[in-house]
Amino acid sequence: MSDAPALPEETVEKARPPIAEAWEMFRKNHAAVAALVVLILIVLAAIFGPALYGTDPFDMVWAPFSPPGADGFLLGTDYLGRDLTALILSGARVSLVIGLAAALVSVFIGVTVGALAGFYRGVVEEVLMRITEFFQVLPTLLFSMVIVALFGASLPMITFAIGVVSWTAVARITRGEFLRIRELEYVTASRASGASNLKLMFKVILPNALTPIIVQSALMVGGAILFEAGLSFLGLTDPNVVSWGQIIGSNRTYILESPFTVTIPGLAIFITVLAISLVGDGLNDALNPKLRQR
Amino acid sequence: MSDLLNVENLCVRFEVKRGGMFGKKSYLHAVDDISFAVKKGETLAIVGESGSGKTTAALAVARLVNAWRGKVELDGRDILPLDGAELRRARRRVQFIFQDPYSSLNPRQRAEAIVKEPLDSLSDKPEAEKAEIVARLFKAVGLRPEQQRLFPHQFSGGQRQRIGIARALATQPELIICDEPVSALDVAVQAQILNLLRRLQKEFGLTYLFISHDLGVVQHMSDSIAVMYMGKVVEHADRISLFSNPLHPYTAALLSAVPSVDKARREATKRILIPGDPPDPMNPPKGCRFATRCPLAEARCRETPPALREVASGHRVACHLVPDPA
Numbered sequence: 234m235s236d237a238p239a240l241p242e243e244t245v246e247k248a249r250p251p252i253a254e255a256w257e258m259f260r261k262n263h264a265a266v267a268a269l270v271v272l273i274l275i276v277l278a279a280i281f282g283p284a285l286y287g288t289d290p291f292d293m294v295w296a297p298f299s300p301p302g303a304d305g306f307l308l309g310t311d312y313l314g315r316d317l318t319a320l321i322l323s324g325a326r327v328s329l330v331i332g333l334a335a336a337l338v339s340v341f342i343g344v345t346v347g348a349l350a351g352f353y354r355g356v357v358e359e360v361l362m363r364i365t366e367f368f369q370v371l372p373t374l375l376f377s378m379v380i381v382a383l384f385g386a387s388l389p390m391i392t393f394a395i396g397v398v399s400w401t402a403v404a405r406i407t408r409g410e411f412l413r414i415r416e417l418e419y420v421t422a423s424r425a426s427g428a429s430n431l432k433l434m435f436k437v438i439l440p441n442a443l444t445p446i447i448v449q450s451a452l453m454v455g456g457a458i459l460f461e462a463g464l465s466f467l468g469l470t471d472p473n474v475v476s477w478g479q480i481i482g483s484n485r486t487y488i489l490e491s492p493f494t495v496t497i498p499g500l501a502i503f504i505t506v507l508a509i510s511l512v513g514d515g516l517n518d519a520l521n522p523k524l525r526q527r
Numbered sequence: 528m529s530d531l532l533n534v535e536n537l538c539v540r541f542e543v544k545r546g547g548m549f550g551k552k553s554y555l556h557a558v559d560d561i562s563f564a565v566k567k568g569e570t571l572a573i574v575g576e577s578g579s580g581k582t583t584a585a586l587a588v589a590r591l592v593n594a595w596r597g598k599v600e601l602d603g604r605d606i607l608p609l610d611g612a613e614l615r616r617a618r619r620r621v622q623f624i625f626q627d628p629y630s631s632l633n634p635r636q637r638a639e640a641i642v643k644e645p646l647d648s649l650s651d652k653p654e655a656e657k658a659e660i661v662a663r664l665f666k667a668v669g670l671r672p673e674q675q676r677l678f679p680h681q682f683s684g685g686q687r688q689r690i691g692i693a694r695a696l697a698t699q700p701e702l703i704i705c706d707e708p709v710s711a712l713d714v715a716v717q718a719q720i721l722n723l724l725r726r727l728q729k730e731f732g733l734t735y736l737f738i739s740h741d742l743g744v745v746q747h748m749s750d751s752i753a754v755m756y757m758g759k760v761v762e763h764a765d766r767i768s769l770f771s772n773p774l775h776p777y778t779a780a781l782l783s784a785v786p787s788v789d790k791a792r793r794e795a796t797k798r799i800l801i802p803g804d805p806p807d808p809m810n811p812p813k814g815c816r817f818a819t820r821c822p823l824a825e826a827r828c829r830e831t832p833p834a835l836r837e838v839a840s841g842h843r844v845a846c847h848l849v850p851d852p853a
Contacts, residue, residue, distance in 0.1 A: 417630045418626070418627055418630045418631035419630060419631050419632055421586075421591055421623075421631075422623070422625060422631050422632075422691075422694070423644060425589060425622065425623045426647075426649065426694070427618050427619075428644070432648070437633060440635045441633070441635055
């Protein structure tokens with residue numbers, strides 16, 4: 234082969250990894266950066282807090298309803314005289330783990346369903362989207378309550394119950410992206426290069442569809458934490474582990490006498506979910522190329 | 528020389544549903560019974576306006592859309608019924624250059640990975656050899672070796688099309704289908720890419736099926752030309768006789784629309800205007816499809832569709848008004 238002359242008029246810009254570009258955009262969203270700091274603190278507290286703090290959340294350490302700050306307990310004690318600080322710290326673990334795991338379950342189901350529907354179209358799409366609609370119109374809390382009531386309130390079952398009712402949004406987003414991307418020429422080009430359907434779906438289309446899916450799943454972690462709080466408030470939870478919703482649920486009878494026992498775990502949920510939402514919003518700004526051009 | 532590609536009675540139709548899930552099915556015949564052949568080492572251009580079916584025909588020849596009926600023979604062997612390993616073997620011999628260099632490259636792949644993809648899927652060469660082939664291809668299309676590590680958005684349109692060309696060359700194909708490879712590029716870059724394609728054709732003995740709506744480009748590139756209108760080939764001839772003696776009224780109108788800097792030629796060819804738009808492709812006219820817009824149409828044109836017949840050596844036309852050779 235002979236070589237063609239190099240072309241002077243076409244210049245090459247410097248290579249810059251897309252991650253660096255995304256981080257720059259994320260940094261411009263101050264609320265998201267602040268939320269990220271808060272979220273990191275919450276995660277660190279959940280990982281190291283219980284070990285560092287030392288008190289067993291199930292120990293009755295003092296008289297019930299000791300208000301925050303009094304008697305040497307930072308957040309006070311609950312209706313059984315348990316240390317609320319210890320409860321909040323170990324509750325953070327359960328809430329975060331269930332939030333993450335449930336989001337993963339629903340992303341897994343949603344991406345699979347959406348990818349198959351968007352890629353194969355036709356009958357496959359019809360059937361899968363009707364199933365998706367079926368799950369969309371189901372009363373979600375009721376359905377997951379039925380699952381937990383039937384199969385037991387273990388953590389994996391609660392995670393599954395939350396995941397199985399919240400995957401529809403991911404499925405719809407994934408399908409939409411697949412419908413758009415499958416018509417692009419680079420997909421046809423890969424097909425001309427001999428790529429199999431499986432390779433087209435998961436190595437060509439999915440990486441390009443990932444942005445909105447990532448944003449949606451970040452938001453879904455917050456949603457799953459709320460959902461778990463709802464279930465454990467109703468008592469549908471493993472009684473041997475503490476979660477924020479469970480603290481609220483068990484103290485709800487005494488909401489008028491000592492409101493702090495419900496407000497404090499409530500605030501913990503509120504701050505965590507808000508932080509996750511703001512970070513998700515920042516991710517959307519950072520990863521969405523249309524906004525990037527502004 | 529013998530024909531590398533021989534297309535016979537190729538038809539492509541798309542299902543169109545009207546009125547939701549239980550609506551009536553009807554079909555749009557995008558490519559309606561076309562036949563042509565391309566000799567080894569030559570270039571056949573297919574020209575026509577948007578919606579004439581030229582791109583669909585090209586995609587069907589490359590097995591990228593399904594043909595409804597007809598034959599696509601490569602060296603005398605029909606590739607339409609092939610699948611599995613045999614289809615992959617055929618894909619190695621037929622490659623495609625796409626129209627839009629901005630959407631034809633995967634934005635998440637590096638340039639080297641894009642060029643290597645056909646080798647990954649279609650050959651079983653060791654990695655070291657693939658890397659060597661990619662390096663040679665970059666050189667052959669005029670890209671620098673250090674550009675292999677870049678992502679598509681870091682290239683200009685012309686450079687992107689060079690990557691697309693390198694990808695098409697990777698499996699050492701015999702037939703390359705170029706679907707309007709320069710229509711998305713600046714005029715200055717167009718010339719570079721066209722010259723590159725011609726140089727590569729000589730170097731590797733490639734056969735081109737060249738889809739275009741730009742007659743200036745076609746004149747520069749092709750050995751013979753097929754003119755398509757609404758899914759039909761209306762005229763098919765070698766370049767010189769088509770440009771000097773267009774027989775079909777549609778071809779004549781197309782040629783008269785080519786701007787020229789040659790004053791004598793400009794004055795000699797009167798501009799023929801075609802009134803109106805092409806008719807609804809879902810419901811084509813029953814006679815000649817061009818009859819609704821043809822300035823010369825007669826009653827028989829609206830009644831019976833004209834067949835494509837040879838009126839001079841190698842010059843075929845589908846028009847009732849062209850007399851048979853004496």
